[in-house]
Amino acid sequence: MLQVSELYIYPIKSLGGIAVQNAEVTRRGLQHDRRWMLVNEHGHFITQREFPQMALLKASIQSDGITVHHQSSGSLLIPFNCERKPLQQFAVWEDTCFGQYVSEEFDEWLSEALNMKCRLIYMPDDSEREVDQRYAKPGMITSFADAYPFLLIGQASLNDLNKRMPLPLPMNRFRPNIVFTGGEAYSEDLMNQITIAGITFYGAKLCARCVLTTIDQQTAIKAKEPLKTLASYRMKNNKIMFGQNLVHENTGVISVGDELQVLSTHAEDRFIVAKKTNHNSMKPTIIIEYCPKCNWMMRAAYMAQELLTTFTDDVNGVTLKPSEVSGRYTISVGEETLFDRKRDGHFPEIKELKQAVRDKVNPGKSLGHSDRHTL
Template sequence: MEKASSILASIFGSRESAATVASIFVYPIKSCRGISVPQACVTSTVIKAPEMETLKIPLNRVCDVINDISVWEWSGSALDEGNEASEWFTKYLEKPSCLVRFNTASEIRAVDPNYAQGYRTVFSDGFPFLLASQGSLNALNELLEEPLPINRFRANILVDGCNPFSEDLWKEIKINELTFYGVKLCSRCKVPTIDQNNGTSGDEPTQTLMKFRSDHALHLKKKQGKVFFGQNLVCKDSLSATGRAKAVVVGDPVFVQQKFSSSADAPI
Protein backbone atom coordinates (compact mmCIF):
# COMPACT_ATOMS: atom_id res chain seq x y z
CA MET A 1 0.00 0.00 0.00
CA GLU A 2 2.82 2.40 0.88
CA LYS A 3 4.54 1.61 -2.43
CA ALA A 4 1.35 2.35 -4.35
CA SER A 5 0.94 5.65 -2.53
CA SER A 6 4.54 6.56 -3.35
CA ILE A 7 3.97 5.85 -7.05
CA LEU A 8 0.77 7.92 -7.12
CA ALA A 9 2.50 10.79 -5.34
CA SER A 10 5.29 10.83 -7.91
CA ILE A 11 2.74 11.03 -10.73
CA PHE A 12 0.07 13.32 -9.32
CA GLY A 13 2.00 15.16 -6.66
CA SER A 14 1.79 15.13 -2.89
CA ARG A 15 -0.93 16.82 -0.88
CA GLU A 16 1.75 17.89 1.58
CA SER A 17 3.66 21.03 0.72
CA ALA A 18 7.23 20.50 -0.46
CA ALA A 19 8.37 23.97 0.57
CA THR A 20 7.17 27.44 1.49
CA VAL A 21 7.60 30.72 -0.36
CA ALA A 22 10.24 32.55 1.70
CA SER A 23 10.81 35.66 -0.42
CA ILE A 24 9.55 37.26 -3.62
CA PHE A 25 11.64 39.58 -5.76
CA VAL A 26 10.65 41.76 -8.70
CA TYR A 27 12.99 43.48 -11.14
CA PRO A 28 11.31 46.57 -12.58
CA ILE A 29 14.42 47.34 -14.66
CA LYS A 30 16.48 44.68 -16.38
CA SER A 31 19.87 44.10 -14.70
CA CYS A 32 19.15 46.56 -11.89
CA ARG A 33 18.74 45.63 -8.24
CA GLY A 34 15.72 43.51 -7.32
CA ILE A 35 13.02 44.63 -4.88
CA SER A 36 11.70 42.29 -2.18
CA VAL A 37 7.90 42.36 -1.93
CA PRO A 38 5.40 40.47 0.28
CA GLN A 39 3.43 39.44 -2.80
CA ALA A 40 3.90 39.70 -6.54
CA CYS A 41 1.72 42.75 -7.19
CA VAL A 42 3.41 45.94 -8.41
CA THR A 43 1.49 49.06 -9.44
CA SER A 44 4.25 51.66 -9.58
CA THR A 45 8.03 51.80 -9.77
CA VAL A 46 10.50 53.87 -7.79
CA ILE A 47 14.20 53.88 -8.82
CA LYS A 48 17.01 54.70 -6.40
CA ALA A 49 20.81 54.88 -6.58
CA PRO A 50 23.52 56.13 -4.19
CA GLU A 51 23.88 59.92 -4.16
CA MET A 52 21.02 60.29 -6.65
CA GLU A 53 17.57 61.76 -6.16
CA THR A 54 14.75 59.24 -6.45
CA LEU A 55 13.43 58.82 -9.98
CA LYS A 56 9.70 58.11 -10.16
CA ILE A 57 8.35 56.46 -13.31
CA PRO A 58 4.56 56.57 -13.85
CA LEU A 59 3.28 53.56 -15.75
CA ASN A 60 0.09 55.10 -17.13
CA ARG A 61 1.38 57.92 -19.34
CA VAL A 62 1.66 58.07 -23.12
CA CYS A 63 5.23 57.43 -24.32
CA ASP A 64 7.02 57.81 -27.64
CA VAL A 65 7.84 54.61 -29.47
CA ILE A 66 11.47 53.93 -30.38
CA ASN A 67 12.77 51.10 -32.55
CA ASP A 68 15.78 48.78 -32.71
CA ILE A 69 15.67 47.66 -29.07
CA SER A 70 17.19 44.20 -28.64
CA VAL A 71 17.55 41.50 -25.98
CA TRP A 72 19.62 38.52 -27.12
CA GLU A 73 18.03 37.31 -30.38
CA TRP A 74 14.90 39.49 -30.12
CA SER A 75 14.60 43.01 -31.50
CA GLY A 76 11.65 45.36 -31.79
CA SER A 77 10.10 48.59 -30.56
CA ALA A 78 9.79 49.87 -26.99
CA LEU A 79 8.28 52.81 -25.12
CA ASP A 80 10.66 55.65 -24.23
CA GLU A 81 10.29 56.68 -20.57
CA GLY A 82 11.40 60.22 -21.39
CA ASN A 83 14.20 62.75 -20.96
CA GLU A 84 14.17 62.82 -17.16
CA ALA A 85 14.84 59.07 -16.99
CA SER A 86 17.44 59.31 -19.74
CA GLU A 87 19.32 62.09 -17.96
CA TRP A 88 19.11 60.24 -14.61
CA PHE A 89 20.69 57.04 -15.98
CA THR A 90 23.19 58.93 -18.14
CA LYS A 91 24.42 60.81 -15.08
CA TYR A 92 24.66 57.75 -12.86
CA LEU A 93 26.16 55.36 -15.43
CA GLU A 94 28.35 58.06 -16.99
CA LYS A 95 27.41 56.98 -20.50
CA PRO A 96 24.54 57.93 -22.83
CA SER A 97 21.50 55.95 -21.67
CA CYS A 98 17.75 55.81 -21.93
CA LEU A 99 15.06 53.84 -20.12
CA VAL A 100 12.48 51.95 -22.16
CA ARG A 101 9.44 49.84 -21.33
CA PHE A 102 8.32 46.78 -23.26
CA ASN A 103 5.72 47.72 -25.86
CA THR A 104 3.03 45.18 -25.05
CA ALA A 105 0.59 46.87 -27.43
CA SER A 106 2.50 45.93 -30.56
CA GLU A 107 5.33 43.55 -29.63
CA ILE A 108 5.49 39.89 -28.64
CA ARG A 109 8.56 38.20 -27.23
CA ALA A 110 7.97 34.47 -26.98
CA VAL A 111 9.97 32.17 -24.74
CA ASP A 112 11.96 29.44 -26.49
CA PRO A 113 9.28 27.13 -27.99
CA ASN A 114 11.62 24.18 -27.48
CA TYR A 115 10.82 24.47 -23.77
CA ALA A 116 7.38 26.10 -23.51
CA GLN A 117 5.15 26.82 -26.48
CA GLY A 118 2.73 29.72 -26.39
CA TYR A 119 4.28 31.54 -23.42
CA ARG A 120 5.66 35.07 -23.48
CA THR A 121 8.11 37.19 -21.57
CA VAL A 122 9.29 40.78 -21.90
CA PHE A 123 12.85 42.03 -21.20
CA SER A 124 13.93 39.14 -18.96
CA ASP A 125 16.70 37.00 -20.44
CA GLY A 126 14.56 34.07 -21.52
CA PHE A 127 11.70 33.14 -19.18
CA PRO A 128 9.25 35.10 -17.02
CA PHE A 129 10.00 33.41 -13.67
CA LEU A 130 13.03 32.01 -11.87
CA LEU A 131 12.72 29.87 -8.75
CA ALA A 132 15.50 28.86 -6.36
CA SER A 133 15.62 27.36 -2.87
CA GLN A 134 17.28 28.47 0.34
CA GLY A 135 18.56 24.91 0.72
CA SER A 136 20.44 25.18 -2.57
CA LEU A 137 21.94 28.51 -1.53
CA ASN A 138 22.97 27.10 1.84
CA ALA A 139 24.64 24.10 0.19
CA LEU A 140 26.60 26.40 -2.11
CA ASN A 141 27.59 28.77 0.67
CA GLU A 142 29.04 25.91 2.70
CA LEU A 143 31.59 25.49 -0.10
CA LEU A 144 32.42 29.17 -0.52
CA GLU A 145 34.95 31.11 1.50
CA GLU A 146 32.57 34.06 1.59
CA PRO A 147 28.83 33.26 1.64
CA LEU A 148 26.69 34.97 -0.99
CA PRO A 149 23.17 36.40 -0.68
CA ILE A 150 20.33 35.23 -2.89
CA ASN A 151 20.33 38.54 -4.76
CA ARG A 152 23.35 37.31 -6.74
CA PHE A 153 21.05 34.84 -8.50
CA ARG A 154 18.18 37.24 -9.21
CA ALA A 155 15.44 34.74 -8.43
CA ASN A 156 11.80 35.82 -8.45
CA ILE A 157 10.62 33.17 -6.00
CA LEU A 158 12.80 31.88 -3.16
CA VAL A 159 11.42 28.83 -1.36
CA ASP A 160 12.55 27.20 1.87
CA GLY A 161 11.97 23.89 3.60
CA CYS A 162 13.14 21.54 0.84
CA ASN A 163 16.38 19.69 0.27
CA PRO A 164 19.17 21.40 -1.71
CA PHE A 165 18.45 21.47 -5.44
CA SER A 166 15.07 19.77 -5.08
CA GLU A 167 13.77 22.42 -7.45
CA ASP A 168 15.75 20.81 -10.27
CA LEU A 169 13.09 18.11 -10.45
CA TRP A 170 9.95 20.23 -10.14
CA LYS A 171 8.11 19.76 -13.41
CA GLU A 172 4.80 21.18 -12.19
CA ILE A 173 4.09 23.05 -8.97
CA LYS A 174 1.10 24.86 -7.51
CA ILE A 175 1.33 28.04 -5.42
CA ASN A 176 -1.86 29.73 -4.23
CA GLU A 177 -4.04 28.38 -7.08
CA LEU A 178 -1.38 29.25 -9.67
CA THR A 179 0.17 26.45 -11.69
CA PHE A 180 3.82 26.80 -12.72
CA TYR A 181 5.80 24.55 -15.02
CA GLY A 182 9.52 24.01 -14.52
CA VAL A 183 10.68 24.17 -18.12
CA LYS A 184 14.45 24.58 -17.97
CA LEU A 185 17.30 24.43 -15.48
CA CYS A 186 18.74 27.93 -15.31
CA SER A 187 22.21 28.12 -16.84
CA ARG A 188 24.10 30.96 -15.24
CA CYS A 189 25.94 33.75 -16.99
CA LYS A 190 28.38 36.20 -15.39
CA VAL A 191 25.73 38.05 -13.38
CA PRO A 192 26.01 35.89 -10.20
CA THR A 193 29.68 36.89 -9.98
CA ILE A 194 28.72 40.57 -9.71
CA ASP A 195 28.15 42.18 -6.32
CA GLN A 196 24.67 43.67 -6.53
CA ASN A 197 25.59 46.50 -4.16
CA ASN A 198 28.70 47.90 -5.81
CA GLY A 199 28.93 46.31 -9.27
CA THR A 200 32.30 44.64 -8.74
CA SER A 201 32.85 41.13 -10.15
CA GLY A 202 34.93 38.11 -9.25
CA ASP A 203 35.26 34.38 -9.94
CA GLU A 204 32.65 33.11 -7.50
CA PRO A 205 30.23 31.44 -7.39
CA THR A 206 30.91 30.19 -10.93
CA GLN A 207 34.25 28.63 -10.04
CA THR A 208 32.70 26.55 -7.25
CA LEU A 209 29.51 25.75 -9.17
CA MET A 210 31.64 24.34 -11.96
CA LYS A 211 32.79 21.60 -9.57
CA PHE A 212 29.36 20.21 -8.75
CA ARG A 213 26.69 22.03 -10.79
CA SER A 214 28.11 21.87 -14.32
CA ASP A 215 26.44 19.89 -17.10
CA HIS A 216 29.23 17.33 -16.75
CA ALA A 217 28.89 17.03 -12.97
CA LEU A 218 25.11 16.64 -13.23
CA HIS A 219 25.44 14.10 -16.07
CA LEU A 220 23.17 16.17 -18.29
CA LYS A 221 22.61 15.13 -21.86
CA LYS A 222 23.98 18.34 -23.38
CA LYS A 223 27.58 19.14 -22.55
CA GLN A 224 28.19 22.87 -23.12
CA GLY A 225 30.39 23.78 -20.17
CA LYS A 226 27.58 25.61 -18.35
CA VAL A 227 26.71 25.76 -14.66
CA PHE A 228 23.17 25.63 -13.29
CA PHE A 229 21.38 27.16 -10.32
CA GLY A 230 17.59 27.47 -10.09
CA GLN A 231 14.69 26.50 -12.31
CA ASN A 232 13.08 28.63 -15.03
CA LEU A 233 9.29 28.67 -14.84
CA VAL A 234 6.26 29.63 -16.88
CA CYS A 235 2.81 30.12 -15.38
CA LYS A 236 -0.10 28.23 -16.92
CA ASP A 237 -2.55 30.88 -15.77
CA SER A 238 -0.75 33.57 -17.78
CA LEU A 239 -2.21 32.07 -20.96
CA SER A 240 -5.67 33.25 -19.94
CA ALA A 241 -6.57 36.83 -19.07
CA THR A 242 -9.97 35.87 -17.65
CA GLY A 243 -10.89 35.41 -14.03
CA ARG A 244 -9.80 37.19 -10.86
CA ALA A 245 -6.22 38.22 -10.38
CA LYS A 246 -4.04 35.84 -8.37
CA ALA A 247 -0.78 36.45 -6.59
CA VAL A 248 2.09 34.57 -5.02
CA VAL A 249 2.42 35.59 -1.38
CA VAL A 250 5.28 35.09 1.06
CA GLY A 251 4.32 32.16 3.28
CA ASP A 252 2.39 30.32 0.58
CA PRO A 253 2.94 26.53 0.55
CA VAL A 254 4.46 25.02 -2.59
CA PHE A 255 2.83 21.80 -3.79
CA VAL A 256 4.74 19.64 -6.26
CA GLN A 257 2.35 18.07 -8.76
CA GLN A 258 4.87 16.37 -11.07
CA LYS A 259 8.60 15.70 -10.97
CA PHE A 260 11.34 14.82 -13.39
CA SER A 261 12.89 11.46 -12.54
CA SER A 262 16.38 12.95 -12.20
CA SER A 263 18.39 16.09 -12.96
CA ALA A 264 19.70 14.33 -16.05
CA ASP A 265 16.13 14.22 -17.41
CA ALA A 266 15.40 17.89 -16.68
CA PRO A 267 15.52 20.13 -19.79
CA ILE A 268 18.48 22.48 -20.13
Protein backbone atom coordinates in the same frame (compact mmCIF):
# COMPACT_ATOMS: atom_id res chain seq x y z
CA MET B 1 6.14 21.33 3.38
CA LEU B 2 7.61 23.51 0.65
CA GLN B 3 6.79 27.17 1.27
CA VAL B 4 7.42 30.44 -0.57
CA SER B 5 9.89 32.39 1.58
CA GLU B 6 10.87 35.32 -0.68
CA LEU B 7 9.49 37.08 -3.75
CA TYR B 8 11.39 39.55 -5.94
CA ILE B 9 10.69 41.75 -8.92
CA TYR B 10 13.22 43.64 -11.03
CA PRO B 11 11.28 46.46 -12.73
CA ILE B 12 14.26 47.69 -14.77
CA LYS B 13 16.28 44.86 -16.24
CA SER B 14 19.65 44.39 -14.49
CA LEU B 15 19.06 47.06 -11.83
CA GLY B 16 18.49 46.29 -8.17
CA GLY B 17 15.58 44.04 -7.24
CA ILE B 18 12.66 44.67 -4.90
CA ALA B 19 11.56 42.19 -2.22
CA VAL B 20 7.76 42.02 -1.97
CA GLN B 21 5.34 40.14 0.25
CA ASN B 22 2.72 39.68 -2.46
CA ALA B 23 2.98 39.71 -6.24
CA GLU B 24 0.39 39.65 -8.99
CA VAL B 25 1.09 36.98 -11.60
CA THR B 26 0.23 38.43 -15.02
CA ARG B 27 0.45 36.81 -18.45
CA ARG B 28 4.09 37.83 -18.87
CA GLY B 29 5.29 37.22 -15.29
CA LEU B 30 5.15 39.10 -11.99
CA GLN B 31 3.58 42.53 -12.31
CA HIS B 32 6.14 45.23 -13.21
CA ASP B 33 8.96 42.68 -13.53
CA ARG B 34 11.43 43.77 -16.23
CA ARG B 35 8.93 45.95 -18.08
CA TRP B 36 11.69 48.57 -18.45
CA MET B 37 15.17 48.12 -19.86
CA LEU B 38 18.23 50.26 -20.55
CA VAL B 39 19.80 50.35 -24.00
CA ASN B 40 22.91 52.09 -25.30
CA GLU B 41 22.94 54.81 -27.94
CA HIS B 42 22.79 52.10 -30.62
CA GLY B 43 19.69 50.47 -29.12
CA HIS B 44 21.49 47.40 -27.73
CA PHE B 45 20.38 46.26 -24.29
CA ILE B 46 22.89 46.70 -21.46
CA THR B 47 23.31 44.73 -18.22
CA GLN B 48 25.54 44.36 -15.19
CA ARG B 49 27.58 41.80 -17.10
CA GLU B 50 29.38 44.63 -18.87
CA PHE B 51 28.47 47.52 -16.56
CA PRO B 52 28.50 46.34 -12.92
CA GLN B 53 27.77 49.88 -11.67
CA MET B 54 24.14 49.21 -12.61
CA ALA B 55 23.89 47.26 -9.33
CA LEU B 56 24.17 50.55 -7.44
CA LEU B 57 20.85 51.80 -8.82
CA LYS B 58 18.15 50.61 -6.42
CA ALA B 59 14.44 50.54 -7.16
CA SER B 60 11.33 50.77 -5.00
CA ILE B 61 7.61 50.66 -5.79
CA GLN B 62 5.38 53.67 -5.20
CA SER B 63 1.66 53.98 -5.77
CA ASP B 64 2.20 55.83 -9.04
CA GLY B 65 5.43 54.37 -10.35
CA ILE B 66 8.94 53.06 -9.77
CA THR B 67 11.46 55.16 -7.88
CA VAL B 68 15.12 54.63 -8.78
CA HIS B 69 17.66 55.66 -6.13
CA HIS B 70 21.36 56.43 -6.53
CA GLN B 71 23.65 57.42 -3.66
CA SER B 72 25.06 60.41 -5.56
CA SER B 73 22.33 61.38 -8.02
CA GLY B 74 19.30 61.21 -5.73
CA SER B 75 15.99 59.72 -6.89
CA LEU B 76 13.99 59.47 -10.09
CA LEU B 77 10.28 58.59 -10.29
CA ILE B 78 9.29 56.65 -13.40
CA PRO B 79 5.48 56.64 -13.65
CA PHE B 80 3.55 53.49 -14.51
CA ASN B 81 1.50 55.41 -17.05
CA CYS B 82 3.96 56.94 -19.47
CA GLU B 83 3.24 58.92 -22.61
CA ARG B 84 2.58 56.61 -25.55
CA LYS B 85 5.24 56.78 -28.26
CA PRO B 86 5.89 54.82 -31.46
CA LEU B 87 7.01 51.22 -30.95
CA GLN B 88 10.47 50.27 -32.12
CA GLN B 89 12.30 46.97 -32.41
CA PHE B 90 14.84 45.93 -29.78
CA ALA B 91 16.75 42.71 -29.25
CA VAL B 92 17.15 40.65 -26.06
CA TRP B 93 19.77 38.07 -26.99
CA GLU B 94 18.34 36.26 -30.04
CA ASP B 95 14.79 37.56 -29.54
CA THR B 96 13.37 40.61 -31.27
CA CYS B 97 10.63 42.44 -29.40
CA PHE B 98 8.91 45.82 -29.40
CA GLY B 99 9.22 48.65 -26.93
CA GLN B 100 9.18 52.42 -26.75
CA TYR B 101 11.52 55.10 -25.51
CA VAL B 102 10.20 56.71 -22.31
CA SER B 103 11.71 60.16 -21.70
CA GLU B 104 14.80 62.14 -22.65
CA GLU B 105 14.78 63.62 -19.14
CA PHE B 106 14.98 60.12 -17.65
CA ASP B 107 17.72 59.21 -20.13
CA GLU B 108 19.85 62.13 -18.96
CA TRP B 109 19.39 61.28 -15.28
CA LEU B 110 20.23 57.60 -15.77
CA SER B 111 23.20 58.41 -18.01
CA GLU B 112 24.64 60.72 -15.38
CA ALA B 113 24.04 58.22 -12.55
CA LEU B 114 25.76 55.41 -14.48
CA ASN B 115 28.41 57.64 -16.06
CA MET B 116 27.61 56.37 -19.55
CA LYS B 117 25.13 57.14 -22.31
CA CYS B 118 21.96 55.08 -22.06
CA ARG B 119 18.24 55.30 -22.78
CA LEU B 120 15.23 53.86 -20.97
CA ILE B 121 12.67 51.81 -22.89
CA TYR B 122 9.33 50.32 -21.81
CA MET B 123 7.36 47.29 -22.99
CA PRO B 124 3.68 48.28 -23.27
CA ASP B 125 0.83 45.79 -22.89
CA ASP B 126 0.33 45.36 -26.63
CA SER B 127 3.94 44.23 -27.12
CA GLU B 128 4.11 40.46 -26.66
CA ARG B 129 7.36 38.51 -26.67
CA GLU B 130 6.90 34.75 -26.90
CA VAL B 131 8.95 32.39 -24.76
CA ASP B 132 11.17 29.89 -26.60
CA GLN B 133 8.65 27.45 -28.06
CA ARG B 134 11.02 24.52 -27.57
CA TYR B 135 10.35 24.74 -23.86
CA ALA B 136 6.91 26.32 -23.59
CA LYS B 137 3.41 26.18 -24.99
CA PRO B 138 2.24 28.54 -27.77
CA GLY B 139 1.03 31.90 -26.44
CA MET B 140 3.25 31.96 -23.36
CA ILE B 141 4.97 35.36 -23.16
CA THR B 142 7.55 37.18 -21.08
CA SER B 143 8.93 40.71 -20.66
CA PHE B 144 12.52 41.93 -21.10
CA ALA B 145 13.79 39.01 -18.97
CA ASP B 146 16.66 37.04 -20.50
CA ALA B 147 14.35 34.24 -21.60
CA TYR B 148 11.60 33.22 -19.14
CA PRO B 149 9.12 34.96 -16.84
CA PHE B 150 10.22 33.32 -13.55
CA LEU B 151 13.33 31.98 -11.84
CA LEU B 152 12.83 29.56 -8.94
CA ILE B 153 15.54 28.75 -6.37
CA GLY B 154 15.35 26.71 -3.16
CA GLN B 155 16.90 28.18 -0.02
CA ALA B 156 18.43 24.75 0.62
CA SER B 157 20.39 25.09 -2.63
CA LEU B 158 21.96 28.38 -1.52
CA ASN B 159 22.68 26.89 1.91
CA ASP B 160 24.48 23.97 0.29
CA LEU B 161 26.50 26.31 -1.92
CA ASN B 162 27.47 28.48 1.02
CA LYS B 163 28.80 25.46 2.91
CA ARG B 164 31.29 25.02 0.07
CA MET B 165 32.22 28.70 -0.18
CA PRO B 166 35.06 30.57 1.56
CA LEU B 167 32.50 33.23 2.50
CA PRO B 168 28.69 32.92 2.24
CA LEU B 169 26.76 34.87 -0.37
CA PRO B 170 23.22 36.31 -0.22
CA MET B 171 20.39 35.19 -2.48
CA ASN B 172 20.44 38.51 -4.37
CA ARG B 173 23.49 37.32 -6.34
CA PHE B 174 21.18 34.97 -8.27
CA ARG B 175 18.23 37.32 -8.91
CA PRO B 176 15.37 34.83 -8.39
CA ASN B 177 11.69 35.72 -8.53
CA ILE B 178 10.53 32.94 -6.21
CA VAL B 179 12.50 31.43 -3.31
CA PHE B 180 11.15 28.53 -1.28
CA THR B 181 12.12 26.70 1.90
CA GLY B 182 11.85 22.99 2.61
CA GLY B 183 13.03 20.02 0.60
CA GLU B 184 16.54 19.04 -0.39
CA ALA B 185 19.18 21.18 -2.05
CA TYR B 186 18.58 21.52 -5.82
CA SER B 187 15.16 19.87 -5.60
CA GLU B 188 13.94 22.66 -7.91
CA ASP B 189 15.97 21.06 -10.73
CA LEU B 190 13.43 18.27 -11.13
CA MET B 191 10.20 20.19 -10.59
CA ASN B 192 8.05 19.76 -13.69
CA GLN B 193 4.59 20.95 -12.66
CA ILE B 194 3.98 22.89 -9.46
CA THR B 195 1.19 25.03 -8.03
CA ILE B 196 1.32 28.09 -5.80
CA ALA B 197 -1.93 29.71 -4.64
CA GLY B 198 -3.85 27.90 -7.39
CA ILE B 199 -1.50 29.06 -10.17
CA THR B 200 0.17 26.38 -12.26
CA PHE B 201 3.86 26.69 -13.14
CA TYR B 202 5.99 24.44 -15.33
CA GLY B 203 9.74 23.88 -15.12
CA ALA B 204 11.08 24.94 -18.51
CA LYS B 205 14.86 24.91 -18.32
CA LEU B 206 17.69 24.89 -15.79
CA CYS B 207 19.21 28.34 -15.42
CA ALA B 208 22.77 28.66 -16.77
CA ARG B 209 24.64 31.19 -14.67
CA CYS B 210 26.93 33.95 -15.90
CA VAL B 211 29.38 36.52 -14.57
CA LEU B 212 26.55 38.65 -13.17
CA THR B 213 26.46 36.33 -10.13
CA THR B 214 30.01 37.41 -9.26
CA ILE B 215 28.99 41.06 -8.74
CA ASP B 216 28.39 42.25 -5.18
CA GLN B 217 24.98 43.92 -5.36
CA GLN B 218 25.89 46.45 -2.66
CA THR B 219 29.31 47.53 -3.92
CA ALA B 220 29.29 46.52 -7.64
CA ILE B 221 32.68 44.82 -7.10
CA LYS B 222 33.39 41.72 -9.21
CA ALA B 223 35.05 38.58 -7.88
CA LYS B 224 35.52 34.95 -8.94
CA GLU B 225 32.84 33.47 -6.72
CA PRO B 226 30.36 31.86 -6.81
CA LEU B 227 31.15 30.61 -10.33
CA LYS B 228 34.46 29.10 -9.26
CA THR B 229 32.80 26.93 -6.62
CA LEU B 230 29.68 26.16 -8.66
CA ALA B 231 31.83 24.99 -11.57
CA SER B 232 33.24 22.25 -9.36
CA TYR B 233 29.91 20.46 -8.94
CA ARG B 234 27.06 22.10 -10.91
CA MET B 235 28.25 21.73 -14.52
CA LYS B 236 25.94 20.42 -17.24
CA ASN B 237 26.94 20.53 -20.92
CA ASN B 238 29.71 23.01 -20.08
CA LYS B 239 27.28 25.38 -18.36
CA ILE B 240 26.97 26.17 -14.67
CA MET B 241 23.40 25.51 -13.47
CA PHE B 242 21.70 27.08 -10.46
CA GLY B 243 17.91 27.45 -10.24
CA GLN B 244 15.17 26.60 -12.72
CA ASN B 245 13.29 28.86 -15.14
CA LEU B 246 9.51 28.58 -15.04
CA VAL B 247 6.58 29.33 -17.33
CA HIS B 248 2.93 29.41 -16.24
CA GLU B 249 -0.65 29.06 -17.46
CA ASN B 250 -3.01 31.14 -15.36
CA THR B 251 -2.92 34.35 -13.33
CA GLY B 252 -3.57 35.43 -9.76
CA VAL B 253 -1.64 36.52 -6.67
CA ILE B 254 1.12 34.67 -4.85
CA SER B 255 2.43 35.57 -1.40
CA VAL B 256 5.27 34.83 0.96
CA GLY B 257 4.07 31.94 3.08
CA ASP B 258 2.13 30.20 0.29
CA GLU B 259 2.59 26.45 -0.03
CA LEU B 260 4.42 25.19 -3.10
CA GLN B 261 3.01 21.85 -4.24
CA VAL B 262 4.91 19.58 -6.64
CA LEU B 263 2.50 17.75 -8.95
CA SER B 264 5.08 16.04 -11.19
CA THR B 265 8.84 15.82 -11.70
CA HIS B 266 11.18 15.79 -14.66
CA ALA B 267 12.82 12.60 -15.93
CA GLU B 268 14.65 14.10 -18.95
CA ASP B 269 18.43 14.07 -18.81
CA ARG B 270 18.66 17.84 -19.41
CA PHE B 271 17.28 18.44 -15.91
CA ILE B 272 19.69 16.09 -14.15
CA VAL B 273 22.99 17.50 -12.90
CA ALA B 274 25.34 14.67 -11.95
CA LYS B 275 26.23 14.74 -8.29
CA LYS B 276 29.92 15.04 -7.48
CA THR B 277 31.48 14.08 -4.21
CA ASN B 278 32.11 17.14 -2.13
CA HIS B 279 35.61 16.48 -0.85
CA ASN B 280 35.31 19.59 1.31
CA SER B 281 32.37 18.14 3.24
CA MET B 282 34.75 16.35 5.65
CA LYS B 283 36.89 19.44 6.19
CA PRO B 284 36.07 21.83 9.05
CA THR B 285 35.11 25.49 8.58
CA ILE B 286 36.91 28.23 10.48
CA ILE B 287 34.40 30.62 12.03
CA ILE B 288 35.40 34.06 13.28
CA GLU B 289 32.67 35.70 15.34
CA TYR B 290 33.16 39.36 16.22
CA CYS B 291 31.30 42.23 17.83
CA PRO B 292 30.37 44.73 15.06
CA LYS B 293 30.04 47.52 17.65
CA CYS B 294 33.65 47.13 18.81
CA ASN B 295 35.44 48.11 15.59
CA TRP B 296 36.86 44.59 15.24
CA MET B 297 35.66 44.01 11.69
CA MET B 298 38.98 44.96 10.08
CA ARG B 299 40.96 42.74 12.47
CA ALA B 300 38.54 39.85 11.86
CA ALA B 301 38.77 40.33 8.08
CA TYR B 302 42.59 40.37 8.24
CA MET B 303 42.63 37.17 10.27
CA ALA B 304 40.15 35.53 7.91
CA GLN B 305 42.31 36.33 4.89
CA GLU B 306 45.50 35.09 6.60
CA LEU B 307 43.86 31.83 7.70
CA LEU B 308 42.23 31.23 4.32
CA THR B 309 45.55 31.77 2.52
CA THR B 310 47.44 29.47 4.89
CA PHE B 311 44.89 26.65 5.21
CA THR B 312 43.24 26.60 1.76
CA ASP B 313 43.82 22.84 1.39
CA ASP B 314 42.91 21.94 4.97
CA VAL B 315 39.59 23.68 5.66
CA ASN B 316 36.26 24.25 3.97
CA GLY B 317 36.60 28.03 4.04
CA VAL B 318 36.56 30.81 6.63
CA THR B 319 33.31 32.43 7.71
CA LEU B 320 33.02 35.91 9.26
CA LYS B 321 30.02 36.16 11.56
CA PRO B 322 28.88 39.30 13.42
CA SER B 323 27.93 38.44 16.99
CA GLU B 324 24.70 39.48 18.67
CA VAL B 325 26.53 39.46 22.02
CA SER B 326 28.32 42.72 22.83
CA GLY B 327 32.09 42.33 23.21
CA ARG B 328 32.14 38.78 21.84
CA TYR B 329 35.16 37.73 19.74
CA THR B 330 35.72 34.01 19.14
CA ILE B 331 37.59 31.84 16.67
CA SER B 332 36.40 28.27 16.13
CA VAL B 333 37.37 25.33 13.95
CA GLY B 334 34.28 23.24 13.32
CA GLU B 335 32.54 22.79 16.68
CA GLU B 336 35.62 23.56 18.80
CA THR B 337 36.28 27.10 20.04
CA LEU B 338 40.02 27.70 19.86
CA PHE B 339 39.94 31.24 21.17
CA ASP B 340 37.47 33.27 23.18
CA ARG B 341 38.51 36.80 24.09
CA LYS B 342 36.37 36.86 27.26
CA ARG B 343 37.56 33.41 28.34
CA ASP B 344 41.24 33.86 27.48
CA GLY B 345 41.53 37.55 28.25
CA HIS B 346 43.54 38.57 25.18
CA PHE B 347 43.69 38.60 21.40
CA PRO B 348 45.95 35.91 19.94
CA GLU B 349 48.90 36.89 17.81
CA ILE B 350 48.46 35.67 14.24
CA LYS B 351 51.42 33.26 14.68
CA GLU B 352 49.81 31.76 17.79
CA LEU B 353 46.46 31.49 16.02
CA LYS B 354 47.89 29.82 12.92
CA GLN B 355 49.71 27.23 14.98
CA ALA B 356 46.56 26.47 16.98
CA VAL B 357 44.58 26.00 13.76
CA ARG B 358 47.37 23.86 12.29
CA ASP B 359 47.37 21.62 15.38
CA LYS B 360 43.65 21.13 14.89
CA VAL B 361 43.31 20.59 11.12
CA ASN B 362 46.67 19.04 10.22
CA PRO B 363 48.69 18.24 13.35
CA GLY B 364 51.40 16.35 11.47
CA LYS B 365 52.38 19.35 9.38
CA SER B 366 54.37 22.37 10.53
CA LEU B 367 53.96 25.89 9.22
CA GLY B 368 55.78 26.44 5.93
CA HIS B 369 58.36 29.13 5.21
CA SER B 370 55.83 31.36 3.47
CA ASP B 371 53.48 31.07 6.46
CA ARG B 372 56.22 32.14 8.84
CA HIS B 373 57.13 35.05 6.60
CA THR B 374 53.64 36.55 6.98
CA LEU B 375 53.57 36.34 10.76
